Structures are given as C-alpha cells and as structure tokens.
Amino acid sequence: KSLKQSIKNIDSNTHVRGESLYVDDINVREGTFHAVVFDSPIAHGKIKGIDYSKAESLEGVERIFTYKDILGDNQIGGIIPDEHLFAEDEVHFWGQPIALIVAKTELIARQARRLINIDIEELPVITTAKEAKEKGSFINAPRSFNLGNTEKAFNDCEYIFEGETFSNGQEQLYIEAQGSYAEPLENGNIKITSSTQGPTAVQKTAARVLGLPMHKIEVDVTRLGGGFGGKEDQATPWAVMAALATYHLKQSVKLILNRHDDLRMTGKRHPYESTYKIGLSKDLKILAYEVEFLQNSGAAADLSPAIAERTLFHATNSYFVKNVKSTVHSCKTNLPPNTAFRGFGGPQGMFVIESAIAKAASEIGVSARKIQEINLLKENDEFSYGQIAKHVEAQNSWYAATSIFFVEELEQEVESFNEKNTAFKKGLSLMPITFGISFTNTPMNHARALVHIYLDGSVGISTAAVEMGQGVNTKMLQIAAKVFSIDKSKVKIETTNTTRVANTSPSAASSTADLNGKALLKACNSLLDRLIIVASEDLNVSVESITLKYEFVYIDDKKTNLSWTELISKAMLNRVALTENAHYATPEIHFDKTKEKGHPFAYHVYGTAITIVTVDCTRGTYEFDAVKIVHDYGKSMSEGIDLGQAEGGLVQGMGWMTMEEIAYGSNGRLLSNTLSTYKVPDVFSVPKNIEILPLETSGNEMAILKSKAVGEPPLMYGIGAYFAIQNAIKAFNPNHQLKFHAPITPEKVLISLYEK
Ligand code: LUZ
Ligand code: MOS
Structure with missing residues (x-):
C-alpha cells in the first residue's frame, strides 16, 4: 500500500452525488432569520442621513442592524485597524456594508433593501494606484528590499531598458459565495458556521465586534466551495454580521451573499502598476534590476501589506540578480479592499521581471529564452531578502522541460508554421517559477x-x-x-x-x-x-x-x-x-523587518512551463495549442490531487493573464459585475494539451512526507500565456511596440496586430 498510489479525493463521492455540505445546505433551526447586506451605492461620500422606516415596516422584516448596534469595536481590520464592519458617517467604496437587514426570508430582506433611502454627499473618487500615489493616498509606508548596489551596477551594463507594466485584478470566483450561519447557544454563547479559510480570524473578530471573550464564540467549517484567498480575510465580515444579529435576536441567522452582492462587496487580486529598469551585460547577465510596484490596495488595508511584501519576495522570480532595488507602495483607493488571491502578490512581482526580460530580448534581438536561461537561480545564490538558496531546482526543472519536451524543435515548428501562414501565427514562451513556501509573517507558521x-x-x-x-x-x-x-x-x-x-x-x-x-x-x-x-x-x-x-x-x-x-x-x-x-x-525560519533580511521560507517550489498559442490574426482571438510543464512536487504523496492543483492553478493563472478583465468605472462602480461581463476560462478555452510531468528530485524534509506545497505555485505558469501571445503578435506585426498590460484580451491582441 504505497502512499505514492494515486488516492482519490475523499470528497469525490459526495461531491458527485450533490451530498457534500456547504453553509447553505445546513438544516437550519426553525425560526431562522435570513439577512441581506445594505451597502453603499457610491464609491466615496459623506452619509447625511438614512431613512430605514419604510424598510423596517415591511411585513416580515425583523430588524435592521447598523454600527449603532455594535457593543464592542466597529472594527474588522487585521494587520491595520482601518476598516469598519458597518460604515459610520463616511463610505469609502461602492459596495461598502452599511447595515444588515434581517427578515423572515431572504426575499423579504431583499425587498426591504430597496426601500431604504440614503442621502450621501459625494466626495472625489480615486480608482487607480497611480492617482493615489500622486495624491499621497497610502495604506502604510512603502517597503524596499535591496541587494548590492544597482546604481553602481548600471554603470557596468551594456544594455539598459526601462518600462512600465500593468496587471489587472482578478475575481476569486469561488463557486460557493461568501456565507455564514450563526446560532445562539446557552448563556449568550454563539456558534458560527462559516465559509472561511480562517476560523480563528472569524472567532477573534466576532468577539471583538460583539464585545465578548473569544471562548463564547465557536466557529465551525465543514468545507468551502473554493476559497482561492478570497476567504482568507473576507469571509469574516459576513460571519460577524450574522453573529451580531444572533446576539441581539437570540435566534439563528443565515447570511449568504448572492453572486451580485459578492462581486460588488468583496475585494479581489490587487491590480499593480509598475515601473522597472533592467541592466544586462554584453553576455546577457542581468546585472541590475530596479522595480517600483504600485499596489492598488483599495479602501482599507485588509491583507495588502502582507501581499505587498510577497511581491518583493518574488520580484526576481527564478533568477539570480546581484543588484536589486525593489520598492512597493500600497496605494489607498476607493475600490473594495483588495485581498488575498492564490499567489498573494507573487504573480504580480513575477510578471514585471518577465516583462523586463521580454523587452530586453526584443530590443537586443535575442530570444527571451536565452536571457532567462543564463540568469537562472543556482545553489547558494542569495535572494534580495537575504535567504541563501538551497536545494535549488530552477535549472533542473528548466533543463528537464527543455529537453523532455524538445523545446528547440517546438520553436522550429512554430517558426516554420509562421513562415507558411499569414492568417494565423503561433507563439511560444518559457516560464520558470520559484515560489517561497511559508507565511512570510514568521509567527503565523x-x-x-x-x-x-x-x-x-x-x-x-x-x-x-x-x-x-x-x-x-x-x-x-x-x-x-x-x-x-x-x-x-x-x-x-x-x-x-x-x-x-x-x-x-x-x-x-x-x-x-x-x-x-x-x-x-x-x-x-x-x-x-x-x-x-x-x-x-x-x-x-x-x-x-x-x-x-x-x-x-x-x-x-x-x-x-x-x-x-x-x-x-x-x-x-x-x-x-x-x-x-x-x-x-516550522523550524529555521526568521525574518527581520527592520533590515528586510532573513530566512523567511521553509523551502521553495520550482518548475518550468512551455506555452504554445495560435493567434487568429483576422480576429485577434487565440487558442492554446499546449502547455508543457516540469513541476517540482518534491515526492508527491497524492499524485492525482497534486496534478489537479497544478492544472487548476495553471488555468487560473492563464485566465488572469488573458481573459479575466475586471472593470471599474471612473466613479468606482464595478462594471464587470456578472459572469456575462467577467469571463473566466471554461472547457473551451483551456489548452488543448496540458502535460505536467514531475521533476525527479529527492524532495525536501521541511515538506510533509517530502511532498512539497502545491497550492499556489502552478498559478504562475499562467504568466507564460501572456508572452506566448505577445510572441505570436510579433511574428505577424514586426512594428508592434511591446506593451505589458495584462490581461491580453482579444481586443488588445487585435489592436496590436494592426498597429503601425
Ligand atoms: N497569507 C498570509 C498568504 O497571511 N501570508 C502569506 O505569506 C501568504 N502567502 C500566500 C497566500 N496567503
Ligand atoms: Mo491564500 S492567497 O493562500 O489564501
């Protein structure tokens, strides 16, 4: 009975039969109330007055709760206490919770919501990080990781390139929306069933808001229908609201967001606007890299400072760069507080250095593969944060991928296809990944x-x-x-x-x-x-x-x-x-934030993806022929589950880079607020061929049974999709000025194809 056998997910039977229990499936107690959140209809303003009287008098409405009903702190901020559970006299984003309507049915609560009259004086709205920076609107002080001396190193560079990049946000789109169910127990104790990644965060915040000791709150989680980071911090408010209503009414209360409410009220992956300067030697060694990240944090801190930090940790991806200067600003805007999403700022950091390399390759007239390969991380190289790289598999996975999948032949096939075809062009890219495993905040491990x-x-x-x-x-x-x-x-x-x-x-x-x-x-x-x-x-x-x-x-x-x-x-x-x-x-790990140096990660996960795409040069649409990956699972203890994680991560990353386009109006209103205006990868858009092979390695003792963490790293293979498409565009239109503005939607592709 080897553990290496591919074990099936133990939930697969109940999932297929529809018997798996989620919060909304719980058999609720008789008399349970249902709640709906009343939220801000504008992105920034002063509340002059709210008239709840019509809503309150609607038959079946039990009570409407506001900040005035909070006996503890009206505060849900974790890293920084800067976020109210319910708005008091100002609102800072469209969709910010103001009140909770509790009624006999959800339908009645929804009808009541439409009867609330709110009088708000509009204030100026900031939606982009750049604008926030210009106006000095920040969440906290900037952070910088530095290694060597970039200024000096640029003097030695044969080539220096500068540029800007943008990567958009991404909706977590867990299939199960946010939700919670609170029940009164004896002596004023409360049990909360929550769809949360962080039961303790829910317990702690409920205790704080209700003014109770933590032992009076029990939080229970059976399973989530997806989290992807969206329920690391942002499952909490809904659980606390249900608990607050239960506390006052001494009756159980259920609060499940519908998709519209969830999309409008919750934060997403952070959009980043970044600028870089990269310097290379004559033989294509990256000697210096400077990067400034502007993170669009939204209206409150949430997890943004931790996410910003992980961006710096991954700013040089799989490469060793001797001289690095990286800075991140968490910019405060009037969007819903952006939050954790698989990769946690890492993908945003990696996209910039991959853009810098693509730019350098294009300007110098070499393949990006050359620059990537020459600069891959090696044993005992130093990361900009002071950790010395050990058991490095960056080159191993790279050479495994390029040899097993015959990358040179693949490149030749792409080239000869492109010579023979004008209406369609193919593009190929390589994407190495190096991702640090551990919470970057050491005490959390x-x-x-x-x-x-x-x-x-x-x-x-x-x-x-x-x-x-x-x-x-x-x-x-x-x-x-x-x-x-x-x-x-x-x-x-x-x-x-x-x-x-x-x-x-x-x-x-x-x-x-x-x-x-x-x-x-x-x-x-x-x-x-x-x-x-x-x-x-x-x-x-x-x-x-x-x-x-x-x-x-x-x-x-x-x-x-x-x-x-x-x-x-x-x-x-x-x-x-x-x-x-x-x-x-976790033993061994430590990090000193005053020096920005230490050994924050138990180990790293490595891998390399080869992506091939075909672009339809009449329409700007594209299809992925194949993604071929060699991934460092260590010694996988559950091969089927880990393969599923790798495939899912890849496709989710490709969605972020290609088709998932979050749009906010300049007034801060979410425009991509349904699944008809926000497109995620489906069975038709996934690559026709996905091959993910395990890297032969001895594993790592810091990983459970030497089976390395597999949740987030594969998402970053999806970044390869961007550059594969860009290479196809270049093959069609040599005049194309490279832009690094993700996602690279068919509209953008079409414009680039015919740019003069
Ligand atoms: N959450 C967190 C995370 O609190 N700290 C982290 O370092 C992290 N990394 C990835 C995903 N979630
Ligand atoms: Mo996460 S982005 O590991 O909740």
Whole structure:
C-alpha cells in the first residue's frame, strides 16, 4: 500500500452525488432569520442621513442592524485597524456594508433593501494606484528590499531598458459565495458556521465586534466551495454580521451573499502598476534590476501589506540578480479592499521581471529564452531578502522541460508554421517559477492536530486545515492511515472547529498540508509509540521488534494474531490515553523587518512551463495549442490531487493573464459585475494539451512526507500565456511596440496586430 498510489479525493463521492455540505445546505433551526447586506451605492461620500422606516415596516422584516448596534469595536481590520464592519458617517467604496437587514426570508430582506433611502454627499473618487500615489493616498509606508548596489551596477551594463507594466485584478470566483450561519447557544454563547479559510480570524473578530471573550464564540467549517484567498480575510465580515444579529435576536441567522452582492462587496487580486529598469551585460547577465510596484490596495488595508511584501519576495522570480532595488507602495483607493488571491502578490512581482526580460530580448534581438536561461537561480545564490538558496531546482526543472519536451524543435515548428501562414501565427514562451513556501509573517507558521482513537479502533482527526477543494483532508487522512497502518475507512476527518483546535492561522500560503500534516504526524507517532509499548507488554517481546502493518501487530516482520482493534481494547484496559494533541512550528525560519533580511521560507517550489498559442490574426482571438510543464512536487504523496492543483492553478493563472478583465468605472462602480461581463476560462478555452510531468528530485524534509506545497505555485505558469501571445503578435506585426498590460484580451491582441 504505497502512499505514492494515486488516492482519490475523499470528497469525490459526495461531491458527485450533490451530498457534500456547504453553509447553505445546513438544516437550519426553525425560526431562522435570513439577512441581506445594505451597502453603499457610491464609491466615496459623506452619509447625511438614512431613512430605514419604510424598510423596517415591511411585513416580515425583523430588524435592521447598523454600527449603532455594535457593543464592542466597529472594527474588522487585521494587520491595520482601518476598516469598519458597518460604515459610520463616511463610505469609502461602492459596495461598502452599511447595515444588515434581517427578515423572515431572504426575499423579504431583499425587498426591504430597496426601500431604504440614503442621502450621501459625494466626495472625489480615486480608482487607480497611480492617482493615489500622486495624491499621497497610502495604506502604510512603502517597503524596499535591496541587494548590492544597482546604481553602481548600471554603470557596468551594456544594455539598459526601462518600462512600465500593468496587471489587472482578478475575481476569486469561488463557486460557493461568501456565507455564514450563526446560532445562539446557552448563556449568550454563539456558534458560527462559516465559509472561511480562517476560523480563528472569524472567532477573534466576532468577539471583538460583539464585545465578548473569544471562548463564547465557536466557529465551525465543514468545507468551502473554493476559497482561492478570497476567504482568507473576507469571509469574516459576513460571519460577524450574522453573529451580531444572533446576539441581539437570540435566534439563528443565515447570511449568504448572492453572486451580485459578492462581486460588488468583496475585494479581489490587487491590480499593480509598475515601473522597472533592467541592466544586462554584453553576455546577457542581468546585472541590475530596479522595480517600483504600485499596489492598488483599495479602501482599507485588509491583507495588502502582507501581499505587498510577497511581491518583493518574488520580484526576481527564478533568477539570480546581484543588484536589486525593489520598492512597493500600497496605494489607498476607493475600490473594495483588495485581498488575498492564490499567489498573494507573487504573480504580480513575477510578471514585471518577465516583462523586463521580454523587452530586453526584443530590443537586443535575442530570444527571451536565452536571457532567462543564463540568469537562472543556482545553489547558494542569495535572494534580495537575504535567504541563501538551497536545494535549488530552477535549472533542473528548466533543463528537464527543455529537453523532455524538445523545446528547440517546438520553436522550429512554430517558426516554420509562421513562415507558411499569414492568417494565423503561433507563439511560444518559457516560464520558470520559484515560489517561497511559508507565511512570510514568521509567527503565523504553526498548527495543531488532535487525534482520538475510539474504543473500536476507528480514528477521528481534527486539525486547523480547512478543506476548500484542494484535497487537504485527503492528505490528512493518508498521514493517519499510514502511521497506524490502518485502512482509510477507519479514519474520519472532523470539521475544522475552534473549540477542538484553537488559535490557528488561516488555511493559506500553500502551507496548510505542511503545517497541519506535520502536527498530525507528530500526534499519530506519539500514539503509535504508546501502542507499541502496549503490544510489547502483551506479547512479551521488546519494543524494537514490534511494528504495525495492515491492521495487525508484527514481531520482526512476522504477523501475530493481535489485531489493531484488539490492541486498542488492550490499551483501554490498561488505561492508556488514546487521545493526543500535537503542535508544529516550522523550524529555521526568521525574518527581520527592520533590515528586510532573513530566512523567511521553509523551502521553495520550482518548475518550468512551455506555452504554445495560435493567434487568429483576422480576429485577434487565440487558442492554446499546449502547455508543457516540469513541476517540482518534491515526492508527491497524492499524485492525482497534486496534478489537479497544478492544472487548476495553471488555468487560473492563464485566465488572469488573458481573459479575466475586471472593470471599474471612473466613479468606482464595478462594471464587470456578472459572469456575462467577467469571463473566466471554461472547457473551451483551456489548452488543448496540458502535460505536467514531475521533476525527479529527492524532495525536501521541511515538506510533509517530502511532498512539497502545491497550492499556489502552478498559478504562475499562467504568466507564460501572456508572452506566448505577445510572441505570436510579433511574428505577424514586426512594428508592434511591446506593451505589458495584462490581461491580453482579444481586443488588445487585435489592436496590436494592426498597429503601425
Ligand atoms: N497569507 C498570509 C498568504 O497571511 N501570508 C502569506 O505569506 C501568504 N502567502 C500566500 C497566500 N496567503
Ligand atoms: Mo491564500 S492567497 O493562500 O489564501
């Protein structure tokens, strides 16, 4: 029973049958109220007055809650306390929550919402980061990571290029919208079921807003229908609102956003406007790189400072650059507070250096592949943040990809296709990735696990891991089944609940399986040690000779008659504890923010993607022929699940780079507010051929069972799509002035094709 076998996601059966439970599927208590959020109809203004009287008198409306009903703090900001749960006298973005309408049905609450009259004095609106910077509107002070001396290094450069880039935001578009269900327990205690990546964040913020100690709030999560970062911080307000209403009404309250409300009220991936200056030697070594990132943070900090930081961490992607100066400004605008999205600022940083390389290649007249290859990160190179690169797989994955997939032949095929065709052109790009694994905020890198072995030998497991479709529960189950050597049907993964596992970090940063898996491994091993003593005493042999295999006790590899179930009974009779709790905190990592140096990541994940696209030069549309990847999974413990993560990440990244176009009006109103105006990749737009091969490697001890984190890194392969399309455009129109403005939608392609 090798772990390498491809295990199916343990949720697959209930998913297919429609039996998996999400917040909206809970059998609610009789008398449950339903809530709808009343939000700001403009992006910036002073509230002069609100008339709730008509809405309140609508039959079936129970009560409308505003900031005045908050007994604790009207504050939900995490990193910086700068965000109200409900607006008081000013609104700062279109869609900002002002009140909660609670009624007998959701429909009545929605009807009531239309009866609210609000009088607001409009104030000037800022929607772009550049404008915010010009006006001095920032979330916090800028940050800079520096290595070497760029000014001096530019003097030695044969080539120097400068330019600007833009990458747009991206909607998380979890299939399950934001939602929560709050129930009153005895003594004023409240239980919240939430679709959140961060149960502790919900508990802590609910306690703060309600003015209660945390022990009065229990948060429970079964699973999410997707998170992608959108529920790391921004699941919290809806859970807190439901809890607030439950607190006052002493009745359960359900609040599920519909898609329109969710799109309008929640933040997205941060748009970035950036400027770069890159300097190369005659032999194409990147000697110096300067970059300034303007992050469009939206109207409040949310996670923006942490995201900005990760942009700096990944500003040089997979390359070693000796002299780096990188700066990021978190710019305060009148958009919904932008938030975590798979990659967490990393993709935005990588897009800029890839743009700089593409520009340099085009100006010098060499292939970008040459520049990329020459500058790949090597063992013991220093990152701009001071970490020394170890167990580097940047070159290994690059050369594996270029040789296994015969990149030179692929390039020749593209070239000869382009010679023969005028109406269609092909483009090819390479995209290496290097992504740091750990929360960049060192104190967040910890988790706990609680394991019960029940009387009959079945096992229940609680961790801080939140299942959001990524398969983390399957991985947790594999770990317990492996340590105890029992069938997976004997293991149950419990809901993620703050009363069983407390004070947790969110399931994020690709680190959930590592942190929780390591804690779980520790807890299971402690139990195993205890059980082996029970067996050795019972069988009268030494501890060293005992092993557990396939639900039986073995002595020196010989099966005994003592089964797992009997062993548990014996342990019970001997009054041995069958419950264990363990804590894991990532060793070795540290970071000093005063120096901006340290060793923030447990390890890095590497890989290389080759992307080939065909552009229809009459229409500007495009289709991806193939994406071929060699990815560093370490030693994957769940190959099917990890492949799914890699494919999903790739396609999501391609969507960000090519078709997903968030549009806000200059008045701050979200224009791409439905799925007809916001297009995500579908079965017709995914590449015709996706091949993702594992890199042969020994894995990394810091990863759970040497199986590296796989959540976020593959998204960044999608950046290759941008440059593949750009190369196809160049093949059609040599006059095309390279622009780095993502997404590269068919409209933009068409304009570029016919630019003079
Ligand atoms: N969340 C966070 C993250 O709080 N810190 C991180 O470093 C991070 N990285 C990726 C995704 N979410
Ligand atoms: Mo995330 S972007 O790991 O919630």
